[in-house]
Amino acid sequence: MSRATTPCQEATSTSTLSEQPGVLVVRRHHLLVRWSHWLNVPILLGLILSGISIYWSSPIYQHKADPVTGNFDVAADIGIWICAHVPGLHHYNSASDWLYNHMSLGPGMLAVALRLHWLCAYVFMLNGAVYLAGLIAGGGWRGLLPRRTDLFDALRMFRYYIGFPLAKLARRQWPHPSSNTKYNALQRAAYFSIPIAGFLSVATGWAIHKPMQFHSLAAIFGGFDAARVWHFWLMWVFILFVVPHVILVFADGWDTLRGMITGWSARVKRSEITANDQ
Amino acid sequence: MINKDRGCFGERPLPIFEVDSQVLRRRTRRDLLLFGAGAVAGLAGARSLLPQETLARLGMGRSMNSPLKEWLLNGALRVDDDVAETLYSPRRTVPTYTRSQITPLKNNYNGATPDPGYIPGWHLTLDGLASGVRVALDIRSLMTHFSIHEQITRLVCVEGWSAVAWWAGLRFDDLLRAYPPASQAKWVRVESSVNLDSSGNPDPYYVSVDLATARHPQTLLATHLSGRPLTVEHGAPLRLLVPVKLGLKNVKAITKLTYVAQEPRDYWAERGYSYYDGI
Numbered sequence: 001m002s003r004a005t006t007p008c009q010e011a012t013s014t015s016t017l018s019e020q021p022g023v024l025v026v027r028r029h030h031l032l033v034r035w036s037h038w039l040n041v042p043i044l045l046g047l048i049l050s051g052i053s054i055y056w057s058s059p060i061y062q063h064k065a066d067p068v069t070g071n072f073d074v075a076a077d078i079g080i081w082i083c084a085h086v087p088g089l090h091h092y093n094s095a096s097d098w099l100y101n102h103m104s105l106g107p108g109m110l111a112v113a114l115r116l117h118w119l120c121a122y123v124f125m126l127n128g129a130v131y132l133a134g135l136i137a138g139g140g141w142r143g144l145l146p147r148r149t150d151l152f153d154a155l156r157m158f159r160y161y162i163g164f165p166l167a168k169l170a171r172r173q174w175p176h177p178s179s180n181t182k183y184n185a186l187q188r189a190a191y192f193s194i195p196i197a198g199f200l201s202v203a204t205g206w207a208i209h210k211p212m213q214f215h216s217l218a219a220i221f222g223g224f225d226a227a228r229v230w231h232f233w234l235m236w237v238f239i240l241f242v243v244p245h246v247i248l249v250f251a252d253g254w255d256t257l258r259g260m261i262t263g264w265s266a267r268v269k270r271s272e273i274t275a276n277d278q
Numbered sequence: 279m280i281n282k283d284r285g286c287f288g289e290r291p292l293p294i295f296e297v298d299s300q301v302l303r304r305r306t307r308r309d310l311l312l313f314g315a316g317a318v319a320g321l322a323g324a325r326s327l328l329p330q331e332t333l334a335r336l337g338m339g340r341s342m343n344s345p346l347k348e349w350l351l352n353g354a355l356r357v358d359d360d361v362a363e364t365l366y367s368p369r370r371t372v373p374t375y376t377r378s379q380i381t382p383l384k385n386n387y388n389g390a391t392p393d394p395g396y397i398p399g400w401h402l403t404l405d406g407l408a409s410g411v412r413v414a415l416d417i418r419s420l421m422t423h424f425s426i427h428e429q430i431t432r433l434v435c436v437e438g439w440s441a442v443a444w445w446a447g448l449r450f451d452d453l454l455r456a457y458p459p460a461s462q463a464k465w466v467r468v469e470s471s472v473n474l475d476s477s478g479n480p481d482p483y484y485v486s487v488d489l490a491t492a493r494h495p496q497t498l499l500a501t502h503l504s505g506r507p508l509t510v511e512h513g514a515p516l517r518l519l520v521p522v523k524l525g526l527k528n529v530k531a532i533t534k535l536t537y538v539a540q541e542p543r544d545y546w547a548e549r550g551y552s553y554y555d556g557i
Contacts, residue, residue: 022296038317042324049328058438105332110437111550112329112351119327119354142289181289211434212372212522212557213365224432224440262309268294 025264028182030138034260036131043127044238046120051235052104053113060228075099121205128198143182144192153177153185161186180269190241197237204231327351355552362556368494372521375430375442380504383433383441385511389475392531394510396472402516406537408458417515421501424448424456429496434557435525436546445519447500450492459489459537466492467542468518468527469534485527486544486553487520489537496521499532524555 029037061074071077079098083089092098100107105116135141156177167174177184183191207218207227221227249256259265284290297305325333327350330343385391402420404413426446434440459466466487473483491497500519501508508514513530520527526546536542547553 021299023299023302024294024296025302026292026294028292038313039320042320046324046327054438058435101335105329106335109329109331111546112331114436115351115355115550115552116327116329118358119351122354122357139290142287145287145289182292208438210362210365210557211432211440213362213367213370215373224434228438258306258310261313262306264295 023266024268025266026268027138027263028259028265029263030134030140031263032130032134033138033140034134034263036127036134037260039127040124040131043120043124044242046116047124048235048239049104050113050117050120052100053106053109054117055232056100056104056107057110060232069096071096121202124198125202128195128202131195140182144188146188146192147185150185150188153179154189157184157186190245194238194241197234197241201231201234201238204228204234359552359554359556362554363488366491366522366556368490371496372431375432377430377444379442380430380444381441383443383503383512386435386525387474387511387530389473389481390478391511392472392474394514396531397510397514400515400531400533402532403534404457404537405534406460406463408460410460413457417501420448420499420516424452426501427498429498429519429521431496431519431521433519433521433525433528436551436555444504445498445500446502446505447498447516447519449495450497450499450518450520451495453499454489454493460539462539463537464489465538465541467534467536467538468529468532469536470513470529470531471533472531483529483545484543485529485546486542487518487523487527488541488554491520491522491556494520494522522556524557526551527555 055075056073059073059075062072063074065072071080073096076096076099079100080095083092083095083098089095089098094101097107105113135144160174160177163174179185181188203217204221204227206214207221208224208231211218211224211227218224218227221230249260255265255267325338326344326347401414401416404415407413425448427449428444428446430442430444432440432442466489468485468487470483471480473481475481498519500513500517501515503509503512508517510531513532516532517530518528518532541553544553
């Protein structure tokens with residue numbers, strides 16, 4: 001439904017609001033959901049940058065020290081490999097630190113990394129509560145609950161994305177699977193899983209941070225060392241989510257991105273209007 | 279109205295509104311401007327919280343150390359310490375292990391390992407006692423006048439590694455009963471004057487331990503590791519073993535205990551770490 005424009009509003013000073021053309025919009029995201037969504041950007045960035053600096057102090061993935069370099073850290077190995085194989089990085093002056101310099105605050109900064117991590121962590125927990133409050137207040141939680149048909153529908157969405165680039169190249173029709181729900185099944189799977197990953201990150205974080213006072217919690221994850229491994233891979237869930245999330249939001253158009261800022265969308269289906277009128 | 283029976287969990291159609299297009303345009307502009315301003319402010323604020331070293335490496339070297347920044351960041355440490363202290367309970371014991379679960383414990387002296395020459399003449403000085411007298415105890419009197427307790431517990435380092443080790447020693451609580459601190463004392467300063475830096479120069483080590491934690495049943499003044507007297511690498515002849523706190527509080531080669539009313543200086547707290555370090 002396109003927005004009609006009336007070019008002469010200033011000229012007709014006697015016109016009233018009711019004569020202006022109305023636009024149909026659908027409310028999608030509660031204010032608290034929007035606030036917490038955007039606050040998660042700097043919070044998660046802070047958690048990951050400080051978290052990987054903390055990881056440096058005692059890397060989970062180690063091997064026996066290299067007899068020549070003394071290096072035992074797999075992450076350092078990756079940095080060394082990248083610098084050796086990427087043109088332009090051959091003269092990078094600290095190859096073993098490359099990964100830490102590009103994905104964290106840096107090596108050798110445990111104290112500052114810890115306090116930044118805890119600042120972000122407490123704010124993250126608060127933000128998570130705000131997000132849940134927004135989901136409940138706006139009723140958005142219902143749109144995230146998984147359904148029986150979701151597995152099949154998610155695979156169908158996945159097949160659509162896999163085939164999309166080839167179809168574009170071959171200029172073939174590749175219809176987007178239709179859905180009459182707020183989110184398609186793949187979106188729902190993602191947006192349902194991320195809060196769970198957030199909750200588990202918090203739980204494993206406390207298990208690592210208080211392994212004695214919360215030793216039962218640590219035991220659920222398999223103990224102190226195992227909780228560290230969980231915590232590390234949960235970070236990757238967020239990283240691997242964010243990349244396709246941002247790409248797909250932009251691919252979906254301005255209305256989708258705007259929706260998370262203003263809360264409403266101008267994409268209103270005719271069928272929804274008639275349903276509400278009854 | 280068609281009443282669709284969807285139950286409590288069923289998805290509802292999203293609410294539709296008709297909004298005047300002028301109003302909509304104005305509100306959109308307002309929201310986008312607020313968002314843009316918020317994003318710029320948020321990112322600038324986040325950047326200012328980054329550590330000085332990181333900013334320097336990224337070429338944003340201009341000093342961003344403001345008192346507000348330190349207050350906010352250290353505030354997180356204070357809140358976290360308060361949370362740890364609230365969680366502490368004298369009745370909650372840490373998990374114990376069997377001998378088959380023991381893991382190697384590395385020499386974690388931050389600097390050079392002290393020369394064992396201090397051991398023969400070593401004694402433990404107690405200060406700040408209720409008696410007002412300063413007491414010196416040697417290792418023989420400590421081991422004969424107090425019952426020795428064994429425990430196999432996990433030592434957790436702030437760096438993220440840990441080890442399960444078999445310790446034996448006297449309970450700190452027993453020492454406190456035999457040599458009570460002055461009544462107003464709430465802390466003990468645990469010192470090692472033989473500690474060295476990485477170049478081998480004297481670098482006295484000192485930590486603050488609250489007396490409540492010192493009285494915990496699993497807080498030991500350890501004399502043995504793995505069934506044998508402590509070696510110099512592990513803090514001979516006496517070290518602190520406090521499994522409810524991080525490894526950095528487990529002072530090796532203790533030379534002095536001072537009971538004080540105010541929280542004493544702490545080596546690692548002065549280097550940007552937290553104070554209470556309860557786990």
